Amino acid sequence: MTDKHVEFFWDVASPYTYLAATQMDALAQRTGAVVQWRPFLLGGVFKATGNQMPAALPAKARYMAVDLQRWAQSYGVGFHFPKIFPMRSVLAQRVVCAAQAAADTPSRLPLALMHAYWVEGCDLAQPDEIARVCEAAALDADALLAAAGQPQAKSQLQVNTAEAVQRGAFGAPTFFVGTRMFWGNDRLPLLEACLNDRLSV
């Protein structure tokens, strides 16, 4: 039997991560899996592995703009490509690390931040915008932003990023079921097959 525990490495700045994130609660319900939301820094992953964002290739960027809309349609979720892209996500990711140290609902703040960026187009490089999202999610924005500047939150984000790379990650979203890695929103069906014991590798 496969251990029904999924580690979900995510960065609010990644569009395919947003799409996958919108599906995780339903996937967890269907499979009985527990999803652990692990913030990391996609820029750090790219730097460590030599990978680059897909939009770096002009033909791929043009295709992606349409492809993302198609996924959003097929999932029935909002999506508007933000004016500010790429966006510096390090502060938002540190805030989530800080919130998790004091944590309650693991998906609430990540999903709220992704919605703010990928549906509403907020610039989450700005502390004020992050504060607004935290408050709307009934979290103490001032405390979280202060904690995000402390070594513990900074270090946690670095540790998560380094660990993901060490385990094989090169992009986002990246999922692990034990040592088995799945990369990409488009691999959710394979992740689900794994959780349902229908894959041997």
Place this chain on the structure above:
Amino acid sequence: MTDKHVEFFWDVASPYTYLAATQMDALAQRTGAVVQWRPFLLGGVFKATGNQMPAALPAKARYMAVDLQRWAQSYGVGFHFPKIFPMRSVLAQRVVCAAQAAADTPSRLPLALMHAYWVEGCDLAQPDEIARVCEAAALDADALLAAAGQPQAKSQLQVNTAEAVQRGAFGAPTFFVGTRMFWGNDRLPLLEACLNDRLSV
């Protein structure tokens, strides 16, 4: 109503193209679509767009080796990563262009060549291996190999490749439904949604 005509640009040397190819007859049956198999040269697409094969990144290559096995399992098709990879596919693709000029069943020779490479591990850069596959598919191998060396087949392959790039392709497999492009084996569900009039973009 979406025009149920799919142009499928494929290169025998691409593993995700092989996986997608194994699904096309069933997809055509389910949707009522007609699939036009259009050989192109992935190397030429990469050169024209600045893209490179995913396996060029070491971390991605390691993941791909597992990912391909998972797709093959989920499709229930054979798959063994060939010893010879990447493989020079230009002659095989020209032979298919020649066969199409005299054509009958459009998927028979492409599928036979892909099976020879991705299941049996044959080196299709060798004319003898291509000849063996043609003969097993009840085609005149000598005539096809001779025609593959003629300007018509060479030119057809160049034209297909240049047209795909001009229309937006940067990898393989690439599908078009009119002007709507879909890239990758993992986009077959979106291609099918498009054929079933469930996508507006």
